[in-house]
Amino acid sequence: MSDTNRKPFYVTTPIYYVNAAPHLGTAYCTILCDVQARFRRAMGEDVKFLTGLDEHGEKVQLAAEDHNMTPQEWCDSLAPAFHDIWKTLEISNDDFIRTTEPRQVAAVQHLWNRMKDAGYIYKDSYDGWYCVHEETYYTETQVAKSDEEHGVEGQHLCPECQRELQRVKEESWFFKLSEFQDRLLALYDEHPDFVMPAFRMNEVRTFVESGLRDISVSRTSFDWGIPVPFDDKHVTYVWFDALLNYATAVGFGDPAMADEYARRWPAQYHVVGKDIIRFHCVIWPAMLMAIGEPLPEHVFAHGFLMVKNEETGQGEKMSKSRGNAIAPQDVIDLLGVEGYRYYFMTDCVPGEDGAISYNRMEQVYNADLANSWGNLVSRSLNMSAKYFDGKTPELPEGWASRANPLRDIADGLAERYAECMGVFDFVGAKDAVMELVHAANHYIEDSAPWTVAKDPARAGELEQIITNLLESIRICAHLFAPFMPQTSVEVLRRMSLETEADCTDLLAACQWGGLAGGVPATKGNALFPRLGGKK
Ligand code: MSP
Numbered sequence: 001m002s003d004t005n006r007k008p009f010y011v012t013t014p015i016y017y018v019n020a021a022p023h024l025g026t027a028y029c030t031i032l033c034d035v036q037a038r039f040r041r042a043m044g045e046d047v048k049f050l051t052g053l054d055e056h057g058e059k060v061q062l063a064a065e066d067h068n069m070t071p072q073e074w075c076d077s078l079a080p081a082f083h084d085i086w087k088t089l090e091i092s093n094d095d096f097i098r099t100t101e102p103r104q105v106a107a108v109q110h111l112w113n114r115m116k117d118a119g120y121i122y123k124d125s126y127d128g129w130y131c132v133h134e135e136t137y138y139t140e141t142q143v144a145k146s147d148e149e150h151g152v153e154g155q156h157l158c159p160e161c162q163r164e165l166q167r168v169k170e171e172s173w174f175f176k177l178s179e180f181q182d183r184l185l186a187l188y189d190e191h192p193d194f195v196m197p198a199f200r201m202n203e204v205r206t207f208v209e210s211g212l213r214d215i216s217v218s219r220t221s222f223d224w225g226i227p228v229p230f231d232d233k234h235v236t237y238v239w240f241d242a243l244l245n246y247a248t249a250v251g252f253g254d255p256a257m258a259d260e261y262a263r264r265w266p267a268q269y270h271v272v273g274k275d276i277i278r279f280h281c282v283i284w285p286a287m288l289m290a291i292g293e294p295l296p297e298h299v300f301a302h303g304f305l306m307v308k309n310e311e312t313g314q315g316e317k318m319s320k321s322r323g324n325a326i327a328p329q330d331v332i333d334l335l336g337v338e339g340y341r342y343y344f345m346t347d348c349v350p351g352e353d354g355a356i357s358y359n360r361m362e363q364v365y366n367a368d369l370a371n372s373w374g375n376l377v378s379r380s381l382n383m384s385a386k387y388f389d390g391k392t393p394e395l396p397e398g399w400a401s402r403a404n405p406l407r408d409i410a411d412g413l414a415e416r417y418a419e420c421m422g423v424f425d426f427v428g429a430k431d432a433v434m435e436l437v438h439a440a441n442h443y444i445e446d447s448a449p450w451t452v453a454k455d456p457a458r459a460g461e462l463e464q465i466i467t468n469l470l471e472s473i474r475i476c477a478h479l480f481a482p483f484m485p486q487t488s489v490e491v492l493r494r495m496s497l498e499t500e501a502d503c504t505d506l507l508a509a510c511q512w513g514g515l516a517g518g519v520p521a522t523k524g525n526a527l528f529p530r531l532g533g534k535k
Pocket of ligand 1: 017
């Protein structure tokens with residue numbers, strides 16, 4: 001099907017600050033988007049999946065100075081770590097944006113001109129608090145509250161990260177955010193799923209109802225940013241620049257990309273962490289409203305990954321100083337890449353905070369992957385190869401329409417799964433697939449193919465049993481593919497169905513009856529060797 005006939009689907013991750021190495025949290029968000037993107041491709045949608053790096057701002061400038069590099073050299077030295085980890089984690093992004101690229105500079109300057117023409121910016125002076133680490137301004141009220149909570153004599157600490165705040169006093173351009181309160185509230189009323197999950201919407205609404213202030217969107221006290229086109233002493237505030245990346249990547253402001261922009265914008269999903277929803281659900285839509293551009297359909301806010309303290313059972317924020325930080329590579333070493341993806345996507349409810357631990361990782365891996373999914377594949381293919389001379393059985397006459405317990409579960413399974421997947425209910429989607437996996441493992445026990453195989457009079461029955469098992473596996477391989485792409489390709493390959501791996505009609509592919517009969521069947525190595533011992 002040509003691209004124009006397919007439904008466009010555009011999903012984005014936040015663009016990550018380049019100064020910290022990719023960690024479990026950033027990887028979590030990126031894999032959430034990857035699973036969604038892979039699912040949509042399998043559904044035949046025309047997907048664009050964007051990730052990238054947020055490279056401007058005072059934080060980057062200061063870090064570069066500390067390392068005796070220019071900010072650009074500093075960013076260039078760190079960017080490869082992101083490319084490498086995304087490749088390792090099988091991230092299938094179609095584009096990777098860096099805010100220092102010419103396309104972003106041009107788009108941001110276009111934004112400034114549009115804002116000015118629309119009358120939503122003005123010059124004034126800013127006198128207030130700023131946290132360089134968070135790249136965020138704080139009001140006197142927020143600072144007073146933080147002082148009360150974290151109180152250190154003679155210091156004002158950031159409400160978010162508790163680092164010392166800077167007093168900033170400088171000339172600045174302001175964006176008239178205060179004029180958008182009513183329009184934002186109307187947006188939330190008319191599109192209750194603009195912010196997902198629903199409980200996050202309440203948080204956003206309460207914030208907007210409490211009143212909005214104009215925000216400072218340019219800086220003069222350092223120069224690592226995109227120059228304001230009509231006022232070259234000023235560089236763009238890093239968030240005003242960063243948020244626009246989503247539109248830049250599909251051609252905002254670029255006449256040569258007008259068709260692409262018309263087709264791709266607005267995005268269907270911005271996936272972000274709960275700490276940055278105000279930027280995405282308040283400032284970003286207001287910026288777009290100001291220049292008359294369409295608004296993204298959904299902002300999906302995920303929770304934080306917390307490390308479970310095995311003694312207290314409580315989740316704690318990961319930090320180097322607590323000594324509980326887990327690096328992606330440590331988890332890859334334990335679970336493999338596919339086990340890693342499966343664990344984070346199906347055991348941490350997207351939207352809520354997740355308490356992770358090595359014990360739990362091992363438990364989930366062993367129970368779901370080694371003992372259930374991996375075991376089902378290896379037992380079934382082993383029996384097929386053994387009883388049918390290295391092949392899948394010749395398909396029994398009329399088998400696909402014959403009722404059996406596995407077919408009963410498989411019917412409508414892909415539809416149920418797709419409903420969950422489309423709204424990031426990955427736990428629900430996994431549970432649906434696991435129903436078939438567990439049922440198939442029980443079916444092996446109940447039908448005891450090894451006994452049937454000894455009785456030549458029951459040969460037809462044996463064919464039917466193994467066919468039902470392989471067909472269930474084929475369907476599960478399709479449904480697990482967004483989570484564990486390589487494993488699914490391998491499972492299909494072992495059934496001589498590798499050409500099915502690039503499926504673009506998932507619901508049709510998951511109809512009962514697609515198995516190939518009499519083709520080579522390979523047992524292969526264990527897909528998920530059991531993990532022993534605690535780490
Ligand atoms: N550069 C901004 C985003 C600009 S988007 C226009 C930024 N970058 S960040 O690198 O600090 O954070 C990126 C994302 O990582 C955020 O969505 C944040 O929620 C997420 N995480 C950081 N720590 C996390 C966990 N411990 N768990 C899950 N995600 C967390 O903010």
